[in-house]
Amino acid sequence: MEFFFSPKSVAVIGASSNPFKGGNFILKNLINTFKGNIYPVNPKYKTMEGLPCYPSTQEIPGSVDAAIIFVPAREVPRAVSDCAAKNIPGVIIESAGFAEIGAEGVELQNKLLEIIQKTGIRLWGPNCMGLVDGVKGHVFSFMAPEAIKDGLIPGHVSLIVQSGMLSGGFLMDIVSNRITGINKVCSVGNKIDVDECDLIEYMEQDAQTKVIGLYLESIVDGRRFVGLCRKSSKPIVVLKGGKSASGAQAAISHTAALAGNNRIIEGALSQAGVTEAHDFKQMVDLCRCLAVHPRRPDGHGQVAILTSSGGAGIMATDFVEQYKLSLAKFGPSTIKSLEKIFPNWMPVNNPVDIWPAIEASMGKGIDVYKNALNALLSDTGVDAILLCGFAGNATVLFDMAEIAKKSSISGKPIFIWLFGLRDAAFEAQTQAREHGVPLFQELERAVECLSAVIHQKERYEFSAVKVEAASREMVPDDTLKVIKTAHGPLDEHTSKKILQAYGIPVVEEKTAKTLEECMLAAHKLDYPLVMKGILTGTVHKTEKGLVRLNITDNNVAEITFTHLMSLMNQNGFVLLQKQIEGKAEIILGMLQDPHFGPAVMMGVGGFMAEIFSQSVFAVAPMTKADALHLMERFPAKKLLEGFRNSPPVDKDKFSEFLIALGTIGFSHPQIKEIDINPVIISSSGPCAVDATIILD
Incomplete structure (x- = not known):
């Protein structure tokens, strides 16, 4: 990747002398910001912008480290082949007109994939705005030179942005408002080769990067992405586009990106310790704060508010x-x-309103603000401080250098909300940025970002347990044979035999094909019972009238058996189960996601599952910490903690339940989906009373 970020020479294929065209913008940006050799390529010109211009890549003298292509899409495959023949290791394709436009573009993009496979060349894009390096000053992009005439502010925030124009918008907003310093901004477009995972790996090793922010419409390799985030030593902030159905469709037309299952993505991000953003400026604000405080501070989020306004x-x-x-x-x-x-x-309270003290001390030479701040910083019960002030108020002046020093010495974040006179506010913002003090003009955003710093997740690696080998030993040969050879939905009884083989507790049950078998089973299980008609390929038994509860004696059992078999035209069999009593019902599941692989789901169970959309996901294989975290994220977690006199769940044991479910999916990729609904929380613990496993 170094040939993209630190090249000694760059070719511009499609360079233009027309000052209104992107090919000219790219060339001028290179001339203005890049100190290495620049080679314009265009057969129509001998010179361009004072540089020799070459008719083809092959005629450039010497070696070339990287190329930027900005020609019509139909000409790109040939241009890339020429770069490969010239042994150029990396090419940034800023041309559009590929998979994002439909079948014709997909065909062109497939040609590029063939070139990658044959030559090993690395391709960045297409349909992107390239790369900007705020520390080195490089602008490898067709963004208008006028947009960055004030210069880039070097910093420690690196952004990876799937949208081309959005990356340009980010830069123009940051440059004009001077709100944060930037290390690198990478626009990746359609991600034919270089993707967010490659760039996260690079940023992890980049000493200038302290925080990584991403705007993504799709995640190419979800498992690799989560693994990199978990192992990262740096905070990662993700803004995911395409969460709604309409947004997902828009993503397809924008960068040919399949947005993916939003809930699985949310679960995976949370599991990986990523901070999730929900808007563009919020993402930048989160990044700049985490760049200042890349490690979670000590304490439990006990905040002292120091203000000169009671309302604030x-x-x-x-x-x-x-x-x-x-x-x-x-x-x-x-x-x-x-x-x-x-x-x-005036009594001492939190918030600490110092204005009455300032009025009482006027003319006495007492710095109320400074004394109050020092007192709060010395308190071991204070973990962070929020300062609320007015820009342009000569009575309370914020010395940003001193605030940064005090924050560093104490180890306590100091965040500032400042509003008031425009010029004074802008000057304060500039000073705050230069000294690494998080300052905001919106009070809520200040608290939101402080919360993100204090609640930073621990990032931990995937479990290294070899679940594949261990799990196969648990499963009987006949059950393994079913998993390997069957297709579509398995019946409930077979599904639960697989779950039970992995240690998931299931209800005691017996099968019956004849009335005699039914009565014998009922005698062994004892009443009350639940009886179900099991018919191959039938998943939703309740809707077909194949489930009967509260079977209390032999007479009812006999009548029910006869009725169920009649409904099934004497096919299938009847499943008799002990009736489990419990006040809380949970749904658990597993599905194979095309981007993240097996993912475990937890939600509100029973018939409420389709009414209340309360599910959360985690990627398998899961550690105990993952399982506990999944339970903590469950919106209806009170069901697990003892609800309406129901017993609380043993979370350690329940975590084993969740881990086992993920292990099944991880060990057997041919299992497409598992649905356990409900898991009843009873006095003896959780118990799966109904389940379906669906095979490819």
């Missing part, structure tokens, strides 16, 4: 609670220190 303190308190932080309770020494500068009539 009230609103800040609301946001602190909304974003799952809490107000710090001050220790005795802090209270005494603040009482010394407060008027006698």
Whole structure:
């Protein structure tokens, strides 16, 4: 990848002398920002922008490290082949007109894939805006030179953006508003070869990158992506486009991207310790704050609010609670220190409103703000500080260098919300950026980003357990044969035999094809019972009237058996089960996702599963930490904690249940889907009372 980021020479295939064309923009950006050799390629010209212009790539003297292609899509395959023949290792294709436009473009993109396979050349794009390096100053893009005339601000935030124009928009917004420094911005477009995973790997090794932000419409290799995020030593922020059905369709027409199952993606991101963003500027704000605080600070999110406005303190308190932080309770020494500068009539509280103290101390040479800040920083019960102030107020001046120093020494994040006079606010923002102090002009965003810093997830690697070998030993040969040879949905009884082989607790049950077998089974199981008609290929038994509850005696059992067999035209068999009593029902499942592989699902069970969309996912194989985290993310987790006098679930044991479910999917990729609905939470623990396994 180094030939993309640190080339010594670059060829521009499709360079233009027309000042209004992208080929000219690319060339001018290189001339303005790149110190290496630049080779325009266009057979119509001898020179261009004061440089020799070559009729073909082959006629460039010496070696070339990278090429940028900006020619019509139909000419790109030949241009790439010429680059491969010239032994150029990497090519950025900024031309559009490929898979995003339909069948004709797909055919062109497939030709590029063939060239990659034959030559090993690395291709970036197509349908992208290339690469910008804020530290080195390189602009390998057709964005208008005027857009970045004020220069890039070097920093530690690296962005990977699937949308070409959006990456340009990010840069123009950042450059014009001067809100954060940038290391690299990578526009990857259709991701025919170089994708987000390749770039995350590179950024992980890049010393200048402290945080990685991504806008993605699709994730090419979900398992690799999650693995890289879990192993990353740097915070990663992801904004995922195409979550809605309409958004997913728009993604297809934009970059030919299949957006994927949004809930699986959300679960995978959470599992990987990624911070998820929901808007563009929010993503940049999260990135710039995590670049300043790339490690979770000590403590439990106890925040002290220092303000010169009572109203601001009230609103800040609301946001602190909304974003799952809490107000710090001050220790005795802090209270005494603040009482010394407060008027006698004013009690010390959090938020700390210092305006009355400022008024009472005017002309006395007392720096109320500084004394209050020092007192709060010294309190061991304070984990972070939110400063609320007014830009242009000469009474309270924020020395950004001093604030950054105090934050570093104390190990406590100090975030600032500042509003007021435009020029004063802009100057304060500039000083804050230069000294690494997170400053905002929106109070809610300040608290939101503080919460993201404090609630940073631990990133941990996938379990290295070899589940494949271990799991096959658990499963009887006849069951393995079914998994290998059958297709479509398995019946409930067979499905539960597979679950049971992996240690998942299932209801006690017996099968019956005759009335005699039915009565013998009923006697062994004892009443009350549940009886079900099992017919090959039938999944939704309740809708077909094949489920009967509260079978209380032999007479009812006999009548029910006869009725069920009649409904099935004397085909299939009847399943008799112990009736399990419980007040909470959970649905568990597993499905094979094309991007992430096997994913475990947890949701509200029973008939409520289709009414309340409350499911969460995690990628398998799962560790115990993954399983516990999945339970914690479950919106209806109160069902697990004891609901309406129902017993709480033993979460350690339930985690084994979830891990086993993932192990089945990971060990047997031919199992397309597992549906366990419901799992009843009873006094003796969770129990699967109905299940379906669907094979390819």
